[in-house]
Amino acid sequence: MSKARTSLTRTSLVHLALIGYAIISVFPVFLTLINSMKDRNAIFRNPMQLPTPETFDLVGYTTVLGQGDFATYFQNSFIVTVASIALVLLFGAMAAFALSEYRFRGNTLMGLYLAIGIMIPIRLGTVAILQGMVATGLVNTLTALVLVYTAQGIPLAVFILSEFMRTVSDDLKNAGRIDGLSEYAIFFRLVLPLVRPAMATVAVFTMIPIWNDLWFPLILAPSEATKTVTLGSQIFIGQFVTNWNAVLAALSLAILPVLILYFIFSRQLIRGITSGAVK
Amino acid sequence: MGSLQLKSVRKSFGTVDVIKGIDLDVKDGEFVIFVGPSGCGKSTLLRIIAGLEDATSGSITIDGAEVVTVPPAKRGIAMVFQSYALYPHLTVKDNMGLGLKQAGAPKDEIEKRVAKASGMLSLEKYLARRPAELSGGQRQRVAIGRAIVREPKLFLFDEPLSNLDAALRVNTRLEIARLHRELKATMIYVTHDQVEAMTLADKIVVLDAGVIQQVGSPMELYNRPANLFVAGFIGSPGMNFIDAERLGISDARTIGVRPEHITLSRESGDWQAKAVHVEHLGADTIVYLESEKVGAFTVRLFGEHHYQPDDVVFATPAADQMHRFDANGQAIR
Numbered sequence: 001m002s003k004a005r006t007s008l009t010r011t012s013l014v015h016l017a018l019i020g021y022a023i024i025s026v027f028p029v030f031l032t033l034i035n036s037m038k039d040r041n042a043i044f045r046n047p048m049q050l051p052t053p054e055t056f057d058l059v060g061y062t063t064v065l066g067q068g069d070f071a072t073y074f075q076n077s078f079i080v081t082v083a084s085i086a087l088v089l090l091f092g093a094m095a096a097f098a099l100s101e102y103r104f105r106g107n108t109l110m111g112l113y114l115a116i117g118i119m120i121p122i123r124l125g126t127v128a129i130l131q132g133m134v135a136t137g138l139v140n141t142l143t144a145l146v147l148v149y150t151a152q153g154i155p156l157a158v159f160i161l162s163e164f165m166r167t168v169s170d171d172l173k174n175a176g177r178i179d180g181l182s183e184y185a186i187f188f189r190l191v192l193p194l195v196r197p198a199m200a201t202v203a204v205f206t207m208i209p210i211w212n213d214l215w216f217p218l219i220l221a222p223s224e225a226t227k228t229v230t231l232g233s234q235i236f237i238g239q240f241v242t243n244w245n246a247v248l249a250a251l252s253l254a255i256l257p258v259l260i261l262y263f264i265f266s267r268q269l270i271r272g273i274t275s276g277a278v279k
Numbered sequence: 280m281g282s283l284q285l286k287s288v289r290k291s292f293g294t295v296d297v298i299k300g301i302d303l304d305v306k307d308g309e310f311v312i313f314v315g316p317s318g319c320g321k322s323t324l325l326r327i328i329a330g331l332e333d334a335t336s337g338s339i340t341i342d343g344a345e346v347v348t349v350p351p352a353k354r355g356i357a358m359v360f361q362s363y364a365l366y367p368h369l370t371v372k373d374n375m376g377l378g379l380k381q382a383g384a385p386k387d388e389i390e391k392r393v394a395k396a397s398g399m400l401s402l403e404k405y406l407a408r409r410p411a412e413l414s415g416g417q418r419q420r421v422a423i424g425r426a427i428v429r430e431p432k433l434f435l436f437d438e439p440l441s442n443l444d445a446a447l448r449v450n451t452r453l454e455i456a457r458l459h460r461e462l463k464a465t466m467i468y469v470t471h472d473q474v475e476a477m478t479l480a481d482k483i484v485v486l487d488a489g490v491i492q493q494v495g496s497p498m499e500l501y502n503r504p505a506n507l508f509v510a511g512f513i514g515s516p517g518m519n520f521i522d523a524e525r526l527g528i529s530d531a532r533t534i535g536v537r538p539e540h541i542t543l544s545r546e547s548g549d550w551q552a553k554a555v556h557v558e559h560l561g562a563d564t565i566v567y568l569e570s571e572k573v574g575a576f577t578v579r580l581f582g583e584h585h586y587q588p589d590d591v592v593f594a595t596p597a598a599d600q601m602h603r604f605d606a607n608g609q610a611i612r
């Protein structure tokens with residue numbers, strides 16, 4: 001290895017930049033967490049201060065959990081996120097396999113068409129989506145959200161996964177064909193395990209915007225029974241009075257499930273990389 | 280069980296013709312090797328026989344049955360790939376048994392055949408391992424074992440030794456030759472390495488630009504090349520080609536002499552020449568020469584010879600080992 005690459009100043013500069021970025025990213029989360037455990041006065045007087053014995057107060061959490069519906073909101077968010085990820089991964093991977101594996105007329109065009117979805121935000125179509133949901137009677141159902149999020153996630157999934165699937169050895173797929181595996185078996189049993197790291201990446205990228213989304217729950221499923229966590233927390237934000245304790249506590253709680261999902265996928269990511277492929 | 284006929288097989292990718300009409304007859308139990316330079320269509324031809332590519336036109340029969348519309352798994356073939364193509368998530372045993380399992384063979388039958396194949400290839404110790412835990416040579420043996428377990432009518436090998444280092448390549452080559460003797464199966468083997476072709480084949484098919492240049496036993500190709508391409512491709516170092524006019528021969532355009540069929544002497548001979556470069560290989564000495572009369576040529580001498588660059592020597596070709604080619608590059612017999 002060249003000397004320049006291992007030089008101390010160089011590595012420390014790189015680390016400094018990384019640490020700086022990490023602090024900037026984590027700081028809002030940290031601020032939310034510490035303030036969720038303080039009383040109202042302390043939040044406003046000293047927002048940067050860690051909770052002290054005098055200012056420590058779990059009133060936010062008791063409010064949120066006392067509201068009772070929050071369990072439902074969590075459940076809704078969880079169902080929507082997990083179902084959407086599952087559908088995005090399934091359909092995205094299948095489309096990516098078809099685009100990367102088979103030569104057919106309009107292959108490139110289809111790929112580009114799907115890629116357009118990455119460039120044009122789905123929210124531009126909100127009115128049409130709402131009309132469609134009203135017409136099909138899906139307003140105020142979790143199905144509506146799952147459908148929209150699946151559509152939103154598929155373009156990126158196809159884009160990333162088809163690139164990865166091109167790297168899976170043709171010989172391996174052909175060996176499967178000679179051994180009598182069907183195209184579905186080749187896809188599910190040979191290709192998917194090999195692109196697992198890419199699947200985990202896609203899952204993480206898909207999951208976070210879905211979990212955090214306020215727009216579609218507000219428009220498509222604002223009823224009490226279908227509220228997601230992000231939407232549920234909004235009841236504490238008023239035009240004139242905002243219950244900051246409760247908002248911060250709700251947000252802190254909302255971080256947990258997504259953190260758990262992230263750990264699951266990132267483990268997959270590491271395992272996928274170390275599993276060893278063709279050669 | 281295990282004959283193959285190809286009749287005017289053609290393959291085009293768009294407007295590019297890769298295979299331009301191949302007719303070939305492979306008899307039961309034959310070891311046939313397709314050899315040729317990169318891009319000559321040999322791998323494509325093998326994949327067409329396997330059913331992994333569709334031929335644009337032509338007919339393929341295995342054991343007398345037309346297979347053009349039969350999927351690869353039902354053609355009664357097994358294929359060994361250059362990159363081994365083992366299933367990374369399955370153990371050696373499951374890798375070898377998967378084809379039979381898919382075909383719905385009973386469990387004890389699979390066990391029996393896997394045991395037999397792993398015995399032949401001394402893989403018993405590794406049956407529980409995954410491909411990632413094996414060395415390159417072991418992986419290729421597993422890939423060969425996977426083919427044996429299927430007991431196919433045709434074994435197809437796609438450059439199986441290219442990813443192995445030189446020593447392993449020789450061992451695995453011997454292994455494949457032994458398997459062919461033991462199994463008495465029909466094997467079709469693709470390689471660009473003429474040493475593999477010469478040492479393994481019963482019959483060599485030399486391909487260039489999607490056309491068969493010559494079919495024959497290794498010695499036939501060596502002794503009686505049909506054209507300039509085959510003459511230059513078979514043998515190492517390659518045959519010397521000399522303009523017939525320079526030798527005063529009028530009934531041919533080009534004269535070919537193999538480097539091993541020329542003798543050198545310091546005193547006298549037919550062609551006076553100057554050594555340009557000498558390679559000492561122990562068993563052989565290869566001398567590159569430049570001559571006023573015939574141009575640049577190569578001589579291969581057996582054993583050690585102490586020629587140096589700039590030495591002036593006389594070369595004499597063996598008169599009965601001269602190959603004559605006409606203006607179209609075809610051999611004159």
